[in-house]
Amino acid sequence: MKRNTSNVSLIPTSRLLVFSLSCASKRNKMAENNATSFFSKDNYIWMLGGLILIAIGMFLMAGGASKDPSVFLKNEVYSKTRITVAPILILAGLVLEIFAIFRKPKG
Numbered sequence: 001m002k003r004n005t006s007n008v009s010l011i012p013t014s015r016l017l018v019f020s021l022s023c024a025s026k027r028n029k030m031a032e033n034n035a036t037s038f039f040s041k042d043n044y045i046w047m048l049g050g051l052i053l054i055a056i057g058m059f060l061m062a063g064g065a066s067k068d069p070s071v072f073l074k075n076e077v078y079s080k081t082r083i084t085v086a087p088i089l090i091l092a093g094l095v096l097e098i099f100a101i102f103r104k105p106k107g
Helices: 013-035 041-061 080-102
Strands: none
Touching (some): 041 080
8 A cells, every 4th residue: 555645745843843832832821820810718708608698598498398298287388487588598699699709809
């Protein structure tokens, strides 16, 4: 089997070296830019507060099961805590998360 190499063009090594060096410098600049954090410590504290509010709301909404599956406890399932307080806490946590994400760091 004979290979046809008459139409093959090779890149000169000097051009290849320059190209590889320019790519390496671009990668270094991108790594330096990515090394800086997009959020500050305050943003993370606000995010943690939002997650805590969401977790408390979920905890308050959980439960309501009776020991006997044939018995329906209306007061336990439809309590004010599960129907009103817990969803408000979850929504407040989500609003706090959005605030924390869009808050600009000081300085």
